[in-house]
Amino acid sequence: MKTRKMVALTFVYILSVMLLIPQNAYAMHIMEGFLPMNWAGIWFALIIPFIFLGLRSIQKTININPSLKMLLGLAGAFAFVLSSLKIPSVTGSCSHPTGVGLGAIMFGPMTMSVLGCIILIFQAVLLAHGGITTLGANTFSMGVVGPIVSYAVFRIARKSGAPLGWSVFLAAALGDLLTYLTTSLQLALAFPDPSGGILASLIKFMGVFAVTQVPLAISEGILTVVVFNVLMNY
Amino acid sequence: MADYILEANNLSYTYPDGTQALKELCLKIPRGQKTAILGSNGAGKSTLFLHLNGILKPKSGTVKFNGKDVAYGRKSLLELRKNVGIVFQDPDSQLFSASVYQEISFGPLNLGLAEKTVRGRVEQAMTATGINELKDKPTHMLSYGQKKRVTIADILAMEPQVLICDEPTAWLDPKHAKQTLQLFDEISQNGTTVILSTHDVDLAYSWADYVFIVSDGRVIGEGTPDKVFSDDNLIRIADLEKPWLVDVYDLLVKKGFLAVNTDLPRNKEDLYNLMLKK
Amino acid sequence: MADYILEANNLSYTYPDGTQALKELCLKIPRGQKTAILGSNGAGKSTLFLHLNGILKPKSGTVKFNGKDVAYGRKSLLELRKNVGIVFQDPDSQLFSASVYQEISFGPLNLGLAEKTVRGRVEQAMTATGINELKDKPTHMLSYGQKKRVTIADILAMEPQVLICDEPTAWLDPKHAKQTLQLFDEISQNGTTVILSTHDVDLAYSWADYVFIVSDGRVIGEGTPDKVFSDDNLIRIADLEKPWLVDVYDLLVKKGFLAVNTDLPRNKEDLYNLMLKK
């Protein structure tokens, strides 16, 4: 077990030194054309109900309060801009989608699925980050799973009496981690290891992403707490 | 030999989108003087300033501070930024802290000064800019003029040798504009070199010791205000206007109400006195 | 009897944070004229404007449009907003679309006009403001002055009876400020009542037919520019300055270079001619 870990770690270490340090987090979203047609379609089908519910709940609020549209527009732009900032992390600076956790806590997970989807479109089109055929898969991980986890963790942590700071940290960090777990799972499902199957593939992808994403999730958690604290003082 | 605190030699800079903002720009800022940099919108003033404290690195050419070439290593950049402070144009996009006190302490704290020293500097900067009573106010609740003062205090608290101010009086009403200029006079009297950019010719004419005219990424004229603003051609090329004091003076001389060769009046009182003498 | 297009009677307004922005303010805007509203930062100019097209509802007092009290129902508000258009100070918070064409089409579409009419109006507004060549550019690539023009076209496309412009020349350099004022002259000649707010006394003096001085939420003076700006006391209370033309004129009269009782010069040429006549 120990040696297996070591082999995996060495493998991952060499890869990360080679590829990850000098660049930013393109490892985050699944790239254009990477998923086979059928999987691209399945993930699209899976996000449609969430987008639909999200749009319906937004429309309901807008009917009562038309200014929400501007607020969501600005919030979406805010989240996009954050994702393009470099955040300091143990493995160097990485650009990263903060704001998903923050948004989920503030606007609720359904709204975030709509905003997440739009932000991902712009990341694909303006930054070549992610893609259109993989939009379904990426929206599912970043716009559906991430926000739901963040929102649920925040609620549970607050209910169980955790201090606000820790609740925010856990919500942001876990939402982040689950996003990457989902991405790994999506890749593993599409590309099962020819001999080891889906499970082996999942372990491979999780191993690769862990190097960058665990420290990033922690950094992002801390950053979200810092932001929350500053916001509380406003 | 004159003593220059900042020099730009053949500075060229092109933004990633292809806009060529500076084209072999040369200028030398005299130490301890009040310098105004004049030019229309988009002439390259702000880009120049970002070079003077090392935020932007020139594509070609050099910046000298205190006679030495600026190196773009981490340490020397920090040293430069400690000594050359910039107050940016739009206070709204510059203030980022929750309270005025926190905002002003940001710079000195980052310098790694002891808390006591920081407190002292913040107090001093607030007194100098006359914003003591705003100490605990959230920055986004301030009026435009107050925000402007906070951004100046931000930089003063770092005690730079050079204070650069981008369009300090835009959007300020006459009263607050006057107060701001008085503040710069005081800062200058305390030995700091003050540089400001503006397209308000009247302001530059009355306030500055030395003026640079920037147009299309180049310095196209420089000198003492009376010299620069007597050059009709220069002013026209730079898309500026003549200061009204100069205009009126010219008119009076033309009409024979004033003798030629008198020193140009620098402010309303000067003009008044000139006319009384006649 | 004079014909007033907009009237404010004893308008009072207090912001939720407790700032009392308007204090029983009264004013009557003459139809078809170029009106300037002068006051220092925070005098209440912007708050007044938001009342004039019904965005804010006064705590007490009334607004009249074309002699009729404004009702605050949905339909009458839309009617008011169709006729009274505001160009806000910061173009970045008025422009909501990246496409200039889409942006300008928004207002007329809200009026329920047919697509063809809207397209015609968009073209017309772009021509009037001289931004035809910006049609294919995104708003985020425009300069400040260009954005300002787009925001004016936004409102022109709605063909309002009154065009209100908040600080139209702030941050513009002399050349662009002059162009903007010329644009307002043209709009005014087409029969639209143009109102603008400013703290630039020279601009107001040369441009306006009628001037209101606002200070601390009240109108403290009004009249034709020459009358208003001859009142030293008024100008001082409002924290403004005298236009330099008036200043110079006073000086010349005092020195006996000009006869008293001549009409005040409204621009440089006027002054020059007056002096030639003498």
Add this chain to the structure above:
Amino acid sequence: MLNIDGFAYTNSLRQVHPLEKAAFAFITMFMCIGFSLPVISGLVIVLMAFAIVGPARIPIKVYFRLMSLPFSFLLIGVVTIAVSITTKGSGAGWLAGITISGITVGITYSGIIYAIGLFLKSLGAVSCLYFLSLTTPAVEMTAVMRKLKFPSLFIELTDLIYRFIFVMLATAEEIHTSQSSRWGYASMKNSMKSLGQLTAALFVKALHRSQTLYTALSSRGYTGQLNVLTPEYTVSVNNIIIIAVIESALTITAILLEMGYIG
């Protein structure tokens, strides 16, 4: 940072109907992914490179830099897929592998072939995306979405977000500049604090901006719908014929490949 956006407005295919450009990009992309044939992927890469550098006149240097952007994800992904893990030990078809305590990590011949195919396919799809995003401004893409009857709320939000990305980005840059010139990123600890303040300030400014925007739009009659008109484009029969010819050629090549007549 957003130079793709800049080219979208200045490229030589700017005036072509956005629907034509979108159709060309997406049909080609679907062929590339759908057929999943390395030869087709290669053809698509060459075709799009030609279209981007040729008719659209994007500088070739820019094209190569953009194509290198997704390489890191692609390499990580592809290498991860090429590497196999098994408990059965290495056998036939394995090129290399290490076995430690019963678990074999290594590379198989079929894995490499598969990885190369995936690499080309993805790069082909990315080329198509680049063609679209380098020639078609986002506002025109949403105009196409309007034509295709996407939910209007979705489109309105997309347009708003696009517009304010640039406003917020400028603000973020200004705050960042102001912070760095005051030693805000002089150390790791400073950086975290500064970035937190930047984020919070940006958020507060976003809230404030949304209010002023609402005020400004209300004064122009906004009551819940952001209706706008888009400029009209003329459909070019020539372009449609060109697209049809290219796509048919690709399809025929693919079918011939699949049936084994060529390749």
